[in-house]
Amino acid sequence: MTTGAAVQKIPDPNAGVTLITPSAKMATPTHGGRAKCLQRLVRLDLPVPRTVALSFDTVHAIAAGQLPDIAQMLQSFDGNALLCVRPSSEDPDWGGPSAVLNIGMNDDRLAILSRDIGDEAAAALYLRFVQAYAIHVARLDPDQFDEIEDTGRAGLRTALLAYEDEAEEPFPQDPAVQLREVLRSMARAWEGTTARLLRQAKGAPVDAGLGLVVQEMALGLGRGECGSGVLQLVNSETGQPLLTGRYLSQSQGRDALRQRHRSLYLERDPRGASLQDVAPEAFDKLLAYADLMRQRLREEMQIEFTIREGAVHILDGVRVERSARAAVRIAVRLAQDGIISRPEAVMRIEPRALSELLHRQIATGSERDVIGRGIAASPGAATGRIVFSSAEAQASAARGEACILVRRETSPEDIRGMHAAVGVLTERGGMTSHAAVIGRGLGLPCVVGAARMGFQVQQKTLVGERGRIFHEGDVITLDGTSGEVLLGSPETIEATLDDAFQTLMGWADAARDIGIRANADTPADAATARRFMAQGIGLCRTEHMFFDSERITPMREMIFADTPEDRQAALAVLLPMQRADFTELFRIMEGLPVCIRLFDPPLHEFLPHTRAGLRDLAEALDLPVSDVTRRVEALTEYNPMLGLRGVRLGITVPEIYDMQARAIFEATLDASRDGAPVVPEIMLPLVSAKREVELLRARIDAVAAAVRAERGASFTFRLGVMAETPRACLRADEIAPHCQFLSFGTNDLTQMTYGLSRDDAGRFMSDYVQQGVFAEDPFHRLDIDGVGELVAAGVRRGRAANSGVTLSMCGEHGGDPESIAFCREIGMDYVSCSPFRVPVARLAAAQLALREAAMQKTHER
């Protein structure tokens, strides 16, 4: 019996009406989580009031007008009891109609209860039911009922009259009619369009079903100690053990939480009265029940309870809501307490939720003066003064002032400014723009594409969404997690890599069967990678190293050199700096592999394009401006992505790679002198033919031989290819025999497979995703169908031609759990991602391995 089948045929509604007993047939996918949980509590012999569960099929039938036998249902309960109806969907996150309490309340019961629990309490119960019934069941105007105050009989009378007025009939007195209508309205509410869209947005399937539970009420009102409350054993924010909750005498439902000023603490507390004070026995029992539930339900539960004349009743239990940090601690403690296994703890954390832990966040509840919104491109919160250029950012950093770099967009020339800033805000770009990619790499909060704000960079003003104008030096805060730009400095919470986090990651690593490295270009990146326990650097881009002010001039001299000799002279100036770069990286990553991609971008990226810049350059090089301008123009390309860059530069201007190889080898020897020996990996970018690899391998081997001879020392290295053109994937069988590793660069590969420039796609990508042309931005989620086929072919062919070749992926996709699943499935050795994605990747990879192991076990049975 599936919910899918129920959509087509309306089944007998009575078949799915079940009194919850330990042996009743009942499951979450047919009756919902609440019903199943209640059955578990019944099985634990907890004092749960009598409850009848209505299956998804039955509720569906009710919505379609086929009602079960209500009279028969009522016979399951004490004839004098009031009832409540609560939703029971498969996943509590999918929502559902509000619970309705006190069903069965009518004039007769009012009279009886008045005697029993007092006139006021009885009237309050009745009023509460009339209000709920009028608004949710009869669908009368809420304004007529919401405001009616609980003033005993007077309030009740107002409500009953208002009901009669609006509904044009008296309030129904028959409990069967009441229950029928409540069930019908709740069933129909679930099938409404808005409810359907809301739950689908949360991931519910189209045919998600609703169950209902009808429960006898343990009234929290009456003589003796009566009341209701909520309890959990942990703090929802931190996950630390802490008895948390409230109790309110003479109350129902969750009133204890709503009326905190009146409610009691649970445990004895210096701040005020507690349940432990007023009903110590009940308190002890409650604690014992909570502990039993944690043990047997294998989860931290929030318990809804009622005390009736001193006796404890457990009405409901739901999973404790929790922050990402708390989720980790809860899972770890459950495992440490032997309640769940370690793999189960690992499986319980959503990998993407980890990124919340890794970055400073704006504190919940702190005030947010939102002045703009953009794409949340790199998570975390950052507060600083506005600056409009990289130079100002560096100056600000030098003064020790935190700053936010505000640009229309960023380019490689802004790298140093980005390093100096605490956050970046741009007008243009998407999740894969330069600012976003670098921001994530640096763990720098970043909001991009804030197109509705005014970026008047020249005039040094930033205009907020409703026309408010901000200037250089004004303090703003970026929320890179939500994409909001806030004025001033709201309170923030530090990132915490606490012991629970480390423990969980350790367990994850024990299960994981694919390597995780980090893309890291700078010592800071490398340190982050190491902190997050990346197993090496999978991609170190070297081009940013040449934008430094003391390096850009020799770089430009090299570009303008007329002869190989002049080029070598310029490069000789750069050599010691490059060597120092690599030595530092090798030292930080000691004992781990570091994969260095040789110089990749077109040379014109290093030349000025403004008049002033050209004049300065001409002066620096002692050449006529016209000459410099002409040569800069000659180097300009129509499609730089597809031009003279990568390995093509390596072959046509071989001196650059010669210098880099030498720097790498000398650094290898320097770093190995006082640490574990380093085995550097050298990666050739933009390869499209095996001959490119053959030619460069020969040159790099020659450099290695020269360095060995000069230093009289030995070292080894590994040479590989960044497979980022479709052709490199297709010809991997030819290329693999010439190298030790192939690393698939899925950023460029995606660009070429689609014929789609990442930098230019922003203008239509949102249109495209909205119209469903692309199911998702392929730069964000690896396109398994197209790009994936090329990667898989490359892996298969590369491995077939060279069984010892190491295979990996080093695009932005490396941190995406679905993409990791793909890489693992096709047999890659590791993936490499931004340092701040490393924990996400480690956890996601572990879960894949665990899920597969579980599937295999199931299969073996």
Next chain:
Amino acid sequence: MTTGAAVQKIPDPNAGVTLITPSAKMATPTHGGRAKCLQRLVRLDLPVPRTVALSFDTVHAIAAGQLPDIAQMLQSFDGNALLCVRPSSEDPDWGGPSAVLNIGMNDDRLAILSRDIGDEAAAALYLRFVQAYAIHVARLDPDQFDEIEDTGRAGLRTALLAYEDEAEEPFPQDPAVQLREVLRSMARAWEGTTARLLRQAKGAPVDAGLGLVVQEMALGLGRGECGSGVLQLVNSETGQPLLTGRYLSQSQGRDALRQRHRSLYLERDPRGASLQDVAPEAFDKLLAYADLMRQRLREEMQIEFTIREGAVHILDGVRVERSARAAVRIAVRLAQDGIISRPEAVMRIEPRALSELLHRQIATGSERDVIGRGIAASPGAATGRIVFSSAEAQASAARGEACILVRRETSPEDIRGMHAAVGVLTERGGMTSHAAVIGRGLGLPCVVGAARMGFQVQQKTLVGERGRIFHEGDVITLDGTSGEVLLGSPETIEATLDDAFQTLMGWADAARDIGIRANADTPADAATARRFMAQGIGLCRTEHMFFDSERITPMREMIFADTPEDRQAALAVLLPMQRADFTELFRIMEGLPVCIRLFDPPLHEFLPHTRAGLRDLAEALDLPVSDVTRRVEALTEYNPMLGLRGVRLGITVPEIYDMQARAIFEATLDASRDGAPVVPEIMLPLVSAKREVELLRARIDAVAAAVRAERGASFTFRLGVMAETPRACLRADEIAPHCQFLSFGTNDLTQMTYGLSRDDAGRFMSDYVQQGVFAEDPFHRLDIDGVGELVAAGVRRGRAANSGVTLSMCGEHGGDPESIAFCREIGMDYVSCSPFRVPVARLAAAQLALREAAMQKTHER
């Protein structure tokens, strides 16, 4: 016994020494073409002097020092005869050592021959031998021997003394020694490095062998009518039947050609004496022999003959050298005379040679004052005055003056200038630059990448290679076939599509089994396509239609429009012009399919990028300059190739395609009114996902329905996809069910597969090809290994998903014979190429079919 094996092991040199008789075992691949031809002549019972053939193996052995038995060899000949040795390689184009005549000449024979043929003639024979022997065999200083004049005994004595002096030994008198040394030196010459490189450059394999023929000499000197000559039955330039050749009494070898002032015509001629006059019987015999050779050797042969005392001897026959035009006529006449079959005639023409026929050429022998050189990008000769801008070109054309457009490079804005010019010369670019592609399309001679010339376009001067300066208005001539730039106006020959050409193409079409269409954007292109009998238009690019001066303004208004309504208003101005474009095309192509690619380039190509242009535009649109500048900047892309263009524009700015579809449909109805009904094909560019096709199909269907309703008329159309992204090829199975055809655009596909922009590749492509990184420029020759795999996958998957889909290729590769072979093999329906490549493609395709049929026949046996 192969030549390859001979390289490893030196065989018995005597095994390959064979007297040529009708039954001797002898073949071109083992003994060379000359030996085989002589055997054929022997079999025809022609008076061929006794000849011994030395196989490749024997000659190889000789070079390695293993000589055959010379004395035995000499026994094959009349003991009194002189001998000559000639090379016999597998292909005469591969070259070989010079022939050596009069071997066996020595002091004794001099005395005998002096009596026989006179002292002077005998001395001349001896001198000739001594000179050849000294220079080619003994390798003495040529200066010592070249200059010695034929002054009877005195000259001979000088030569013999010089020999003794230089060689430090007397001239060898033993004929066996002479022959041995001649054979040895010829064998070694073949193995020399220079000779090897030269023949490999002509396509010879590394292990190409050399055969030699040793022939008894029929002396053309002596008493009675003696002499030698050369004869052929056709004109080498035109291929028309014409008895051609010369005869010289008392001469040897090809002296009759060398000494034209002394030699005789063959046939009676008013201009002077003839062989027919002096030896009518010999002449008749000779003609009969020539005719027999044409019939039985099935080829037009050039015959080397000697007359000795009135008797005719046939010494040698070689294939007549011929121009491309002559080749066609010769093949057609041989077939028409029943000597060869029509398929054989078709097979005898090298397809690429046809392009010589299709363009005006500089006459052979006319004077060439070369002032520069570049890449021969579009064949043919064109003479005109230099202009430096498209505007000047148009003005010049308006004055009726032919002009050559000289630009640093061309862009789409130059299209009208290119139409106005008779030729284009650029500083930058390669075979696939804009100028080259458009030039070939227009049949416009074009030299690109003339980087050594000075292009001072601003100053309106062009500097020749050795510093000569030329100005606007100076007359130059481009040789687009050789890549030379000439000063002045050398004599040229018109293109000729004569009856022989038409006949041959008819035979080719009868054999062909893959369609050939043309890429044609303009009525002129279409007319050319029709003239060359293309079977339709396979690619009509529409973007050039918007550069016209009266269209660019509404185009820009459209680009700057803020609302869909404003866009539609601007497009409404363009609609009638587009409709007229298509109506004209449909009328020209009446009855044939026309495939129109919807608008493809990014919009910013239509915007000005100079300050003046921006000012003008601002004025035209009545907007502030700053506004226009900002919006032009906003539209600029980093990588336009991979940006907002093609189908992406069609989806995000749908009004453009709506207008084009309407123009096509209205033109369809207009053109069908007075001609055969037109079925237009609409092609969507840059598709990468099937949803793109679904969305646009719906819109285009809606436009079609609207036009049908408005006009009250019916028509059909076919919708297809230009598969030019790797992803479109990979996902062809998803895309094909939504369209009627898939046309593979291999230009863009190559760019994306390699990650290589055609426009930017020029800077390193020559380096790359020279270093063997790419075997060939992949834009020139389809990369079967990489790009081809994607195309093949697309064809396979597309066909599997939609068996009725039409499959084709429409990149620049469409005219390349190897690429056509590939397309045919993977089962494409047609290829489309530049109009001027259509005949080449038709012929190449026919040859593929014929070759396959021949293979199958062989297989069936």
